[in-house]
Amino acid sequence: MKDNGYILEARELTKSFGLTPALRGASLEIRQGEILAIMGPSGSGKSTLLHCLAGIFKPDSGEVWYDGQRLDQLDETKRTELRRTAFGFVFQFGQLVPELSAADNVALPLLLNRVGRKEAYEKAVSWLKRLGLDGLEARRTGELSGGEAQRVALARALVTHPRVLFADEPTGSLDSLSGEKVMDLLVDGAREEGTTVVLVTHDPRVAAYADREVMVRDGKTSTQPKTEVAQ
Amino acid sequence: MVRLGWYLALRSGREALTRFILTTLAVAIGVAMLLVVLSDFHAFQTTVSRPWWEGTQGTPVSQMPGPSNAELWNYSEDFFKGQTIERLDVAALGPDAPVMPGIPQLPGPGQYYASPALAALLSTVPSDELGARFPGSQVGIIGNQALSGPDELAIIIGYTPQQLAALPGTVQVDTINTSPESYGTTNIYRFAFAIGAIVILFPILILIGTASRLAATRREERYAALRLVGATPGQVNIIASVDTVASALLGAMLGIGIFALVQPAVADVAITGARFFPKDVTPTLWGYIAVFIGVPVAAAGASVLSLQRVRISPLGVSRKVTPPAPKMSSIIPLLIGIPLFIVAILFTKSNNSGFVALVALLGFVLAMIGLIVGGPWLTMQLGRLLVRFTGGASSLLAARRLTDNPQAAFRAISGLVLAVLLGTGAAVFVPSLVSAQQTPNNALSNVLRDQFAGGPSAAVGLNPQTGAQLINQLQAYPGVTVLPIYHNPAEAPTQQVPQQVIPGGPPASLTSVVSCESLAQFPVLGQCPPGAQAVIVDTMILLTIDDPLWINKELPIVTQDSPSYSGNVSDLYLGGVLVRADNPDTLEKVRTLLTTYGALSGSHLAPETFGEIGQIRATAYLEAERIAFFVVALTLVVAGCSLAVTVVGSLVERKRPFTLLRLSGTPTSALNKVVLLESVLPLVAAALVAAGMGYALTAVAIKALSASSGFSVPVAAPGLAYYLTMVGGLAISLIVIILTLPLLGSTTKPENARFE
Numbered sequence: 001m002k003d004n005g006y007i008l009e010a011r012e013l014t015k016s017f018g019l020t021p022a023l024r025g026a027s028l029e030i031r032q033g034e035i036l037a038i039m040g041p042s043g044s045g046k047s048t049l050l051h052c053l054a055g056i057f058k059p060d061s062g063e064v065w066y067d068g069q070r071l072d073q074l075d076e077t078k079r080t081e082l083r084r085t086a087f088g089f090v091f092q093f094g095q096l097v098p099e100l101s102a103a104d105n106v107a108l109p110l111l112l113n114r115v116g117r118k119e120a121y122e123k124a125v126s127w128l129k130r131l132g133l134d135g136l137e138a139r140r141t142g143e144l145s146g147g148e149a150q151r152v153a154l155a156r157a158l159v160t161h162p163r164v165l166f167a168d169e170p171t172g173s174l175d176s177l178s179g180e181k182v183m184d185l186l187v188d189g190a191r192e193e194g195t196t197v198v199l200v201t202h203d204p205r206v207a208a209y210a211d212r213e214v215m216v217r218d219g220k221t222s223t224q225p226k227t228e229v230a231q
Numbered sequence: 232m233v234r235l236g237w238y239l240a241l242r243s244g245r246e247a248l249t250r251f252i253l254t255t256l257a258v259a260i261g262v263a264m265l266l267v268v269l270s271d272f273h274a275f276q277t278t279v280s281r282p283w284w285e286g287t288q289g290t291p292v293s294q295m296p297g298p299s300n301a302e303l304w305n306y307s308e309d310f311f312k313g314q315t316i317e318r319l320d321v322a323a324l325g326p327d328a329p330v331m332p333g334i335p336q337l338p339g340p341g342q343y344y345a346s347p348a349l350a351a352l353l354s355t356v357p358s359d360e361l362g363a364r365f366p367g368s369q370v371g372i373i374g375n376q377a378l379s380g381p382d383e384l385a386i387i388i389g390y391t392p393q394q395l396a397a398l399p400g401t402v403q404v405d406t407i408n409t410s411p412e413s414y415g416t417t418n419i420y421r422f423a424f425a426i427g428a429i430v431i432l433f434p435i436l437i438l439i440g441t442a443s444r445l446a447a448t449r450r451e452e453r454y455a456a457l458r459l460v461g462a463t464p465g466q467v468n469i470i471a472s473v474d475t476v477a478s479a480l481l482g483a484m485l486g487i488g489i490f491a492l493v494q495p496a497v498a499d500v501a502i503t504g505a506r507f508f509p510k511d512v513t514p515t516l517w518g519y520i521a522v523f524i525g526v527p528v529a530a531a532g533a534s535v536l537s538l539q540r541v542r543i544s545p546l547g548v549s550r551k552v553t554p555p556a557p558k559m560s561s562i563i564p565l566l567i568g569i570p571l572f573i574v575a576i577l578f579t580k581s582n583n584s585g586f587v588a589l590v591a592l593l594g595f596v597l598a599m600i601g602l603i604v605g606g607p608w609l610t611m612q613l614g615r616l617l618v619r620f621t622g623g624a625s626s627l628l629a630a631r632r633l634t635d636n637p638q639a640a641f642r643a644i645s646g647l648v649l650a651v652l653l654g655t656g657a658a659v660f661v662p663s664l665v666s667a668q669q670t671p672n673n674a675l676s677n678v679l680r681d682q683f684a685g686g687p688s689a690a691v692g693l694n695p696q697t698g699a700q701l702i703n704q705l706q707a708y709p710g711v712t713v714l715p716i717y718h719n720p721a722e723a724p725t726q727q728v729p730q731q732v733i734p735g736g737p738p739a740s741l742t743s744v745v746s747c748e749s750l751a752q753f754p755v756l757g758q759c760p761p762g763a764q765a766v767i768v769d770t771m772i773l774l775t776i777d778d779p780l781w782i783n784k785e786l787p788i789v790t791q792d793s794p795s796y797s798g799n800v801s802d803l804y805l806g807g808v809l810v811r812a813d814n815p816d817t818l819e820k821v822r823t824l825l826t827t828y829g830a831l832s833g834s835h836l837a838p839e840t841f842g843e844i845g846q847i848r849a850t851a852y853l854e855a856e857r858i859a860f861f862v863v864a865l866t867l868v869v870a871g872c873s874l875a876v877t878v879v880g881s882l883v884e885r886k887r888p889f890t891l892l893r894l895s896g897t898p899t900s901a902l903n904k905v906v907l908l909e910s911v912l913p914l915v916a917a918a919l920v921a922a923g924m925g926y927a928l929t930a931v932a933i934k935a936l937s938a939s940s941g942f943s944v945p946v947a948a949p950g951l952a953y954y955l956t957m958v959g960g961l962a963i964s965l966i967v968i969i970l971t972l973p974l975l976g977s978t979t980k981p982e983n984a985r986f987e
Contacts, residue, residue: 056894056981077898084896094887097628099635104627111624112897157895 006065007032007196008164013052013062014219015045022048023059024219032163035190035197037210042202045219047168050200054087054166055079067163084112088157088165088195090186092172095153096141102128102148103137106155113160127155131185147178151185158189164196171206183209236473250883254478255485257442257876258530261435262486262522264869267497268435269514269522270490271861274498274507278379282409284331285317289402299325301405302337303395309837310822311361312815313846316349317385318365318837322395329407331387333377338389341367346378346385360819364826380505434646434869439479439526440533441643441876472531479530483523501857557608557637565601568594572928576935595928602648602921610637613916617908625901629908632881640913643873647866647914648921654863654956655925658949661856663933665849667780667944674755675809676842677818681825682716682774682807692718693828698805701828708821711812712752716770717744718806743770743806744796750789753809757787765796774807779845780944860956867918867957871964874910875971882906882971886978894981902979903972910968918961 008030015023022045030036040046051057052064055071056079064071066086071079089095096105106124111117125137131151141149150170157165170186171179187209190197199210207213213224239247289304297303305320323337330337334344343365345353350372353362365388373385395401454467462470498509514522572594578587614633617626633640683692693701698715705713744767747759756773759766772785808825812818818840825838882889889902930946937944 051981054894080893080896080898082896083894084898087896089891089895091891095891097631097885097888097892099631100628101631104631108624108627108892109895109897111622111627112901117622 005031007067008053008198009063009065010049010053011063011065013049013059013064015048015052015057015059021219023052023062025062026216026219026221027062028214028221030164030196030198032196033191033194034212035187035199035210037199037201037207037213038216039201039204039207039213039224040216044216046200046202046216048219049216049221050166050168050198053198054089054164055082084109085160086163088160088162090150090153090157090165090167090170092169093146093149096149096156098141101138101140102133102144102152105141105152106159109156109160123159124155127159128152130189131155132181145178146174147181150174150178150182154182154186154189158193158195161193162195164198165190166198166200168200169202170199171201171203176205179203179206236470237477239470239474251474251478253876253879254442254475255482257872258439258479258482258526259485259489260872261439261442261869262483262526263489263493264865265435265522265526266486266490266514266518267493268865269518270494270497270512271507273513273515273518274511277511278507280411281376281379282332282407283411284377284407284409285319286410287331287404287406287408289404292396292401292403297324297392297403298405300327300329301325301403302328303390303392303401304404305395305398305401307837309364309826310839310843311352311356311384311819313843314384315847317383319385319387320390320395320398320401321387322390322392324392324403329405331377331407333374334371334387338367338370338387340389340391340394342370343367343386343388344371344373345369345387346373346383348382349384349386352384356819357816359823360816361823363823375508378508380507382501382505433649434866434873436529437642437646438869438873438876439482439530441873441880442478442482442530468535471534475534476527476531479527483526486526487519487523557605557611559608561608562601562605564597565605568597568599568601569924569928570594572598573931576932591932598924598928599649599652602652602924603645606641606645606648606917607637609920610641610913610916613912617912623904624897625904626908628905629912632905632909633913639877640909641917643877644870644914644917647870648917650863650866651918651921651957652925654859655922655949655953656929657856657859658953659926659929659946660933661852662947662950663944664852665845666947667783673842674753675840676845677811677813677840678753679810679812679818679822679825679838679840680774680807681810681828681838683805683828692804692806694804695802697828699801701805701808701824704824705808705810705821708812708817710814710817711810711821713811714745714749714753714756714809715800715805716774716807716809717800717803718742743768744798744800744803745770745789746800753811755786757789757793758791759789760791760793760795763793763795765798765800766793767796768793770807773809777844777847779841779848782841782844856952860952864956864960867960868963868967870914871960871967874914874964875967878906878910878968878971879974881909882975882978889975890979890981893979899976899979902975906972906975907968911965914964915961918957922957 006029010026010028013023013026014021024045026045026049028036028038028049038046038049048057052059052072055064055066055074058072062072066082071082074082083089097108100108103121103124106127107117107120110120110123115123128134128137131154133148133151133155136144136148136152139148141152144152150173154170157167165186167186171182174182183206186197189195197210199206201207215222215224285306287304287306292303301324303322303324307318307320309316309318319331321337322340328337338344350369353365353369356362365386367388373387375381378385454462454471457467457470458464494512495509498512499506572591575587575591575594611634614630614637617630617633621627621630683698692698698717702713702715705711744765746765747763750756750759750766766789768788770788772781773788776782810821810825812821822838893899893902926949933944933946
């Protein structure tokens, strides 16, 4: 594929689980630094699309391109390495390791990338501070509120300076106030770092943070007019 | 409710079914091991509880002919190439003479019954090495009722009453002993075996308990959902118990099946050094019933107990109590016990009182308890050290898990700590004692000793003519060296040659004469003073004591201060001989010859080498060591299984964060490393700490006891068997843990990231 300015591109993706089709020819493109919201009702296939874009699933057919290379043709080891080095992830809940402190959790991906211990913790503490979690470094998951835990997860996702951040219902388990705070921090952090964001949500208020929206219905994508943030 | 519980156990999706299968398998392994322990314990109990006919007591032979319901009885022990032969010479005094178990009737004159193992030997070994010792011909085989195992060598030889009455040591018997063997050592072994069984049972029960509570958190979430739809706490308890009891019951049945498959192999293992009869290597019916009922009941108890620790509300599961971090005070018993033991042991050098021994025992027990009670705290410290000195993500995850719940990590290996500590103690103590059973440089290992004094026909030995004849015959064998030990008949009235030697008792003395020329062939016995032709020595301990510790303490028996004997030794009675024969076949020929002269002299003590004397004691010690190693090996494997079950449980509980970590690019190898570190680290650390403590405490004890008794007992390093047991046990445990790793790969597949 030529360099067409897209960092991530999906072409005519299909994916089924047993006899149940999840994607039926989904396509989309994302530019570097863009924040894209994938919206759709429950069971529409939006999370499956995100997993295909992130190299977690291999589509049954179609192509996924990342930065000029066919992601769907890479083997599991290379896709794993890519997810570790170039992608970041934020999920709805339960992504933090319960035995680890907030600082440990954020430092974890750096340690996995063989960054030195001291440097890893300095960066972790710096990100926690940046996301308003100053003083909570030693707290464990069970000692954090839902919003705080999501901000720790966000810090963990951003600490490796990923080129693409995948967020699957990042505010799904939070109250609206905490959700807004997390989204503000996510968008601000991504903008500052120049990180591309693929945001899966069914919440129009969350989608409003995106530059562009794609609607998934019955496994197919369609463009969606930009939702305005309600004042 | 029970039906619902059963339905939920089996029909709640793949995860529940996998958990059910894993629990069943773990319980099955635990039950199979439990049955192995019970079967060996039963075989041991059956063996030592059999009617001990060898222990029959008699009265001095009365006027001949005696009563028709009695017999003459002469029991002795013989040896063949290091193996003990139980020999009974017997003569019926009438038709109603009692018959020992295992034979249909007493052998007549010129007949004998042999045990299967001895009969096999007699048919293959040349007669002048073994068969010539036993007059007559074989008329039958001694049955299992009279034997302690299939490898036992025993023979019952028939005589006329006149022939047997002439043999020294013959007594008259009208009742054959039917009570079990009552040696002090047997009771010690029985006690040791029981302790060993308990030491093994403990970790096996932990394994079964851990398996029963496999992935409790995940189950508890399901119970919360049940509470949401209206189930009462009691109904939740029933459902939880059904789930557990079903898998435990199935596991118990499967375990019995596994045991049935391995039972022949278990029967073939000589745990105590000699094999048991295969029919005895089985649990009792009550053992089976106890396992079949007890294991599911215990599993249900463990399940209900685990539910007591959480509060299951319709809105979810919460821990009632967060397990508190272990406190440093938990190692106080350890900190008191070790110095108490060492100080008490060192104090025995100057004070050998029972009180000091009691304090030492108290210190040892405190140290053992301290190791168990303080184990979680030590595990937590291990985790902290790991965090401090390693920088990788895997070690961080593993270390935090260890510090977060050290009780859980240590629970699986707590049984191992005791077993390894005691096993290492045995591994140091036994070789030390065994090495002390050998004469310096093994100089007398192949030397037979025989004494001809003590019987009514020859109070001080063989007369000079017969003695000379024996010496000539002995010297005619190639490669044989002889040291004749002479007694002076003039001293006969003052000599008290003991018939029974009491080890540890005050030694009597027996004045003998040896020629310096013959003595020179046995340098370990000492050197004559310059110019002496013969010396007067005390051979009491050398010829009669059956404890090498005493013999070694006595060497050399000849010193520069030994008085010279100026008379002609050939005029003296032959009181005994030492005969070195390096060829094993020649040695047996010499022994067979000496046996015939023993009958002439009046002594009924069998000729034996000093190596055999040490070997008899060493065998007893080695039996205890083998049991200890068996316990250690089994507990290592059980600990490995417990850890594997704990690992599986922890994987199921951490499925979500681990899956998301993998999804975020964490390689499976990094998570594998986490699991290995979490399980192997405490296993190896606990084994090393327990082994180190076992070695140190035993070495201190041996040194102190050796110094206080005056015996030379060097602290020996554990033998190869110990290292093989430790390394083999740890390797098997490691393999069991590694076998769980594919589960990690499959349960945390990024594709499974949808959890609801």
